[in-house]
Amino acid sequence: MRNKVYRLTKRLSSVQIIVLYYVSAVVISSILLALPITVKPSAHISIVDLVFTSVSAISVTGLSTIPMNEVLSVPGTFIFAFILQFGGIGVMALGTFFWLLLGKKIGLRERKLIMTDQNQFTLSGLVQLMRQILFLILSIEFIGAAVLGLHFLEYFPTWEEAFLQGFFASVSATTNAGFDITGSSLIPFAHDYFVQIVNMILLIVGAIGFPVLIECRYFLREKGYFMRGRAKSKRPFRFSLFVKLTTFTFFALVLFGTIVIYLFEFNHFFAAKTWDEAFFYSLFQSVTTRNGGLATMDVSEFSTPTLLVISTLMFIGASPSSVGGGIRTTTFAIMILSIYSYSKGNSTIKAFKREIVHEDITKSFVVIATAVMICGIAVIILTYLEPHFSALEILFEVSSAFGTTGLSMGITPELSTPGKVVIIILMFIGRIGIFSCLFLIRGKVKEEKYHYPKERIIIG
Numbered sequence: 001m002r003n004k005v006y007r008l009t010k011r012l013s014s015v016q017i018i019v020l021y022y023v024s025a026v027v028i029s030s031i032l033l034a035l036p037i038t039v040k041p042s043a044h045i046s047i048v049d050l051v052f053t054s055v056s057a058i059s060v061t062g063l064s065t066i067p068m069n070e071v072l073s074v075p076g077t078f079i080f081a082f083i084l085q086f087g088g089i090g091v092m093a094l095g096t097f098f099w100l101l102l103g104k105k106i107g108l109r110e111r112k113l114i115m116t117d118q119n120q121f122t123l124s125g126l127v128q129l130m131r132q133i134l135f136l137i138l139s140i141e142f143i144g145a146a147v148l149g150l151h152f153l154e155y156f157p158t159w160e161e162a163f164l165q166g167f168f169a170s171v172s173a174t175t176n177a178g179f180d181i182t183g184s185s186l187i188p189f190a191h192d193y194f195v196q197i198v199n200m201i202l203l204i205v206g207a208i209g210f211p212v213l214i215e216c217r218y219f220l221r222e223k224g225y226f227m228r229g230r231a232k233s234k235r236p237f238r239f240s241l242f243v244k245l246t247t248f249t250f251f252a253l254v255l256f257g258t259i260v261i262y263l264f265e266f267n268h269f270f271a272a273k274t275w276d277e278a279f280f281y282s283l284f285q286s287v288t289t290r291n292g293g294l295a296t297m298d299v300s301e302f303s304t305p306t307l308l309v310i311s312t313l314m315f316i317g318a319s320p321s322s323v324g325g326g327i328r329t330t331t332f333a334i335m336i337l338s339i340y341s342y343s344k345g346n347s348t349i350k351a352f353k354r355e356i357v358h359e360d361i362t363k364s365f366v367v368i369a370t371a372v373m374i375c376g377i378a379v380i381i382l383t384y385l386e387p388h389f390s391a392l393e394i395l396f397e398v399s400s401a402f403g404t405t406g407l408s409m410g411i412t413p414e415l416s417t418p419g420k421v422v423i424i425i426l427m428f429i430g431r432i433g434i435f436s437c438l439f440l441i442r443g444k445v446k447e448e449k450y451h452y453p454k455e456r457i458i459i460g
Contacts, residue, residue: 015436015439016439018432018436019432019436022058022428022431022432025058025086025087026051026054026055026058026428027054029054029057029058029083029086030050030051030054032079032083033045033050033053033054033076033079033080033083034050035079037073037075037076037079038072038073038075038076038079038080039071039072039073039076040070040071040072040073040076043070043071045066045071048065048417048420048421049065049066049420051424052064052065052420052423052424053065053066054083055424055427055428056179056406056427057080057083057084057087057177057179058083058086058087058431059087059325059404059427059428059430059431060084060087060088060175060176060177060178060291060323060324060404060431061177061178061293061325061400061401061404061405061406061427061430061431062172062177062178062179062293062294062404062405062406062407063178063293063397063400063401063406063408063412063423063427064179064412064413065412065413065415065420066413067183068080068179068180068181068183069180069181069182069183070183072181074164077164077168077181080168080179081167081168081171081172084171084172084175084177084179085171085175087175087177087323087431088137088174088175088176088177088206088323089133089134089137089175089323132210132214132217133210133214136210136213136214136217137174137175137206140174140202140205141170141171141174142170143170144166144169144170144173144174144198144202145163145166145167145169145170145171146166147166147170147198148165148166148169148170148195148198149162149163149165149166149167150162150166151166151194151195151198152165152166155188164181165181165182168180168181169199170202172294173198173199173202173203173206173292173294174202174203174205174206174323175206175323176203176206176207176290176291176292176293176318176322176323176324176404177293177406178288178292178293178294178405178406178407179293179406180294185294185295185296186199186284186294186295186296187295187296187297187298189296190281190296190297191277193276193280196280196284196296199284199292199294200283200284200287203287203288203290203291203292203294204250204287204290206291206318206322206323206324207250207290207291207292207318207319207322207323207324208246208247208250208318208319208322209243209246209318209319209320209321209322210321210322211240211242211243211246211321212243212246212247212319215239215240215243218237219237219239222237241351241352241354241356242320242330244351244352245330245333245351245352246319246320246329246330246333248333249319249329249330249332249333250290250319250329253286253290253313253316253329253332254283254286254287254290255286256286257282257285257286257287257289257309257310257313258279258282258283258286259282260306260309261281261282261285261286261302261306261309261310262278262279262282264302264303264305264306264309265278265281265282265302265303265306266278268302268303269281269297269301269302269303270282280296281296281297284296285297285299285310286313288405288407289310289313289314289403289405289407290313290317290318290324290405291317291318291322291323291324291325291326291403291404291405292405292406293400293405293406293407294406295407298410299407299408299409300409300410304392307392307396307409308392308395310396310399310407311395311396311399311400312399314326314399314400314402314403314405314407315327315371315375315399315402315403316328316329316331316332316403317329317402317403317404317405317430318403324403324404324405325402325403325404325405325427325430325431325433326371326402326403326404326405326430327367327368327371327434328367330364331363331364331367331368332368333351334349334356334360334361334364335364335365335368337349337351337356338361338364338365349361363435366434366438367434367435370434370437370438371402371434374402374426374429374434375398375399375402375426378398378401378402378422378425378426379391379394379395379398381422382394382397382398382419382422385416385418385419385422386411386415386416386419389411389414392409393409393411394411396408396409397409397411397412397423398423398426401423401426401427401430402426402427402429402430403430404427404430404431
């Protein structure tokens with residue numbers, strides 16, 4: 001049996017194996033959630049809701065058809081937090097950790113899987129990369145849990161409950177899962193700016209991308225902020241173009257979202273709010289659209305223009321090689337740079353004194369076009385399946401699922417079974433990425449043996 005499985009996996013590509021791993025993770029998560037120890041005695045979860053919740057957890061989306069605070073037991077909370085780690089950090093990162101614990105040698109095939117899962121270009125240094133990701137994320141989660149747990153002593157009657165809430169909130173925010181065990185997201189802390197700031201930091205850390213965090217760590221070590229480490233390099237440290245473009249785009253989108261939400265809601269939702277309330281509502285909701293899913297208010301109270309902007313931001317999603325989904329920030333940045341460069345008559349695209357490879361430009365437009373088609377088809381199908389919901393509610397839900405964000409206008413629990421299946425597919429695609437989906441059906445790259453004469457066609 002073992003030999004048959006081995007021969008089967010030998011015929012599969014790295015992308016196909018990664019997708020198979022994530023499907024297996026969903027199955028295992030569904031089994032774990034169905035265990036009597038995981039749920040409260042009075043709780044009952046249907047098979048569809050089990051699969052929906054598992055996919056939402058593995059894709060760290062946060063959309064839920066069941067109230068998690070009424071379903072999960074205390075042991076179930078820890079089990080669910082463990083499931084979120086698989087979705088947030090990635091199956092290969094945790095898999096590498098277990099391989100190292102068992103003393104297994106990380107061979108070429110395993111390194112190829114890690115490279116695929118983490119969107120890397122080379123095989124060198126991948127095991128070290130996995131170690132760094134695990135160390136960074138687990139350390140941040142631990143610090144976040146301690147800080148929030150101590151602060152939550154003011155809100156909860158016992159220290160056990162305070163630190164349980166702090167632990168889960170830290171894991172959920174860092175992995176950008178968007179789940180909560182309060183029963184109302186962060187709405188109870190709508191006026192506690194300390195809780196909001198801590199959560200925003202954790203959300204940003206999870207969504208900005210692992211390469212950004214690792215390069216920042218290298219930069220701080222180079223500047224001497226870490227006592228332990230290698231000797232300083234003779235060459236000055238230089239951030240990569242990926243990190244520069246990712247960081248700039250990420251925070252530009254946060255700033256854009258904050259300003260637009262504030263302006264659009266100034267005479268609506270914020271009309272009776274003080275300036276600081278309006279600012280933190282705008283800022284938090286802008287940050288959470290990157291992939292967070294947590295909310296300090298009921299987003300359905302926003303006006304239609306604001307909801308359309310939030311839907312667009314969720315569609316863009318987080319950065320590549322992060323816990324998030326969507327088309328990703330760099331894809332969006334390359335699209336904007338392409339439009340700008342073409343309008344200026346430039347034949348190449350430049351950013352931060354570097355020229356972007358033409359293949360990456362092509363990939364960006366393929367991702368955007370495919371994502372628009374997938375989400376458009378999903379909206380049409382859901383509009384037919386769920387006629388009692390408005391087009392705006394469906395568009396918002398589709399954008400949230402594809403971007404693995406988790407914000408909702410409250411329609412998730414009321415979706416029909418076919419509607420839930422559509423959202424499940426969107427969440428899964430959002431997690432593994434557009435290119436992984438395309439590579440599933442893509443054959444081997446063949447060298448062209450001949451070419452036809454080229455001819456121009458009219459565009460636009």
